[in-house]
Amino acid sequence: MPRIELRGITKRFGDVVAAKDVNLTIEDKEYVTFLGPSGCGKTTLVKIISGIWEPTEGEVLIDGKRMNEVPVEDRDLGYVFQSIALFPHMTVLSNTVYAPIVKDFPVEERDKIAQEVLDLVDLLDRKKFFPGELSTGAQQKAGLARALASQAKLLILDEPLSALDARVRVDLRYELRRLVKDLGLTAVHVTHDQEEASSVSDRIVVMRAGRIVEIDSPENLYNNPKSIFTANFVGEMNFLQGAINKLRDYWAIIELRNQEYLTLRNRDFRLGAAIILAMRPENLRVEELRGTRLGNAIPGRIKSIRFMGSYLRYEVLLASDDYVFVDSFAGEEFKEGEQVAVSFDETNILTFPAPREGLSEVIKLE
Ligand SMILES: Nc1ncnc2c1ncn2[C@@H]1O[C@H](COP(=O)(O)OP(=O)(O)OP(=O)(O)O)[C@@H](O)[C@H]1O
Numbered sequence: 001m002p003r004i005e006l007r008g009i010t011k012r013f014g015d016v017v018a019a020k021d022v023n024l025t026i027e028d029k030e031y032v033t034f035l036g037p038s039g040c041g042k043t044t045l046v047k048i049i050s051g052i053w054e055p056t057e058g059e060v061l062i063d064g065k066r067m068n069e070v071p072v073e074d075r076d077l078g079y080v081f082q083s084i085a086l087f088p089h090m091t092v093l094s095n096t097v098y099a100p101i102v103k104d105f106p107v108e109e110r111d112k113i114a115q116e117v118l119d120l121v122d123l124l125d126r127k128k129f130f131p132g133e134l135s136t137g138a139q140q141k142a143g144l145a146r147a148l149a150s151q152a153k154l155l156i157l158d159e160p161l162s163a164l165d166a167r168v169r170v171d172l173r174y175e176l177r178r179l180v181k182d183l184g185l186t187a188v189h190v191t192h193d194q195e196e197a198s199s200v201s202d203r204i205v206v207m208r209a210g211r212i213v214e215i216d217s218p219e220n221l222y223n224n225p226k227s228i229f230t231a232n233f234v235g236e237m238n239f240l241q242g243a244i245n246k247l248r249d250y251w252a253i254i255e256l257r258n259q260e261y262l263t264l265r266n267r268d269f270r271l272g273a274a275i276i277l278a279m280r281p282e283n284l285r286v287e288e289l290r291g292t293r294l295g296n297a298i299p300g301r302i303k304s305i306r307f308m309g310s311y312l313r314y315e316v317l318l319a320s321d322d323y324v325f326v327d328s329f330a331g332e333e334f335k336e337g338e339q340v341a342v343s344f345d346e347t348n349i350l351t352f353p354a355p356r357e358g359l360s361e362v363i364k365l366e
């Protein structure tokens, strides 16, 4: 049943503000991820939810009950620590049955649970090993098994997959989500990997410098981010700066630098207003440069081509002096140095009011 509410949570360490006025509700059985750059306060928040740390200000409620000052062992949660933190003098198996023993589960039940969770993380053959005898990735899996074995309804996962190989990491993501949903758990997962966050979560909490920037489903954060910071942090994004040059009822002409222009549907623009245009590399196309231009296209020159596996990434310097990345699945149709045009479909262009402090300031990671 765990429903978590954070009300006005602030955490200070001397002059450092690790969390600033955080308000958030995580519903029962919801899978929520804290996503943000290093040092933005993700671990701080999960430690406060767990009772490992007390907030400087604010309240933590679980199922409507105030939990401030309630010690971690009385909050009934499974916790996978960022630093792993297994009991070093105990085998993998003893680590795993620790919580079931503390909770006084009957012996057969303990063994059954341990067997199941160790099987899930593929560690059955190493259950007699001590943590020091395992690779970092295997230690992380043991940490996960230990947290799952607690049978707690609230699972806290602080970078639970960071030490694993790419392949295993992707497999375990799906396992984790399936498990949380099958068992009806509430999960709070911390990561700075936006792909991981998108693939496991019901909702993602985007954080920056101790504050929540935005909360939404993975799809909405990707397709319709409400802030430039999220647009940049979740997925890849190209940004162009422009100004509203002409305004009609339905259309607006956007002037880029060097007298290059794009046409967008009028989205309540104001004449003369400075805007930021954002578009994803997979939504742009590199085309042959032709004499007459149809629709939205800006001439440019290919600066570099990178092989990305299933696609190519063109880096193009536009006539507007902007660099953009364009992802192409069509194979290498163009060469480095070639004059081309980059075309833009207006429905794929997001627009934001230009921030007063400048673009680079609002996408900065700290
Ligand atoms: N025990 C502590 N004493 C002093 N400052 C701390 C302490 N723990 C964290 N901080 C500071 O609080 C801020 C947030 O740290 P936190 O560990 O919550 O970030 P994070 O988002 O988990 O980062 P990472 O992705 O690197 O794990 C940082 O500036 C950090 O230096």
Ligand SMILES: [Mg+2]
Binding pocket: 042, 043, 044, 082
């Ligand atoms: Mg952390």
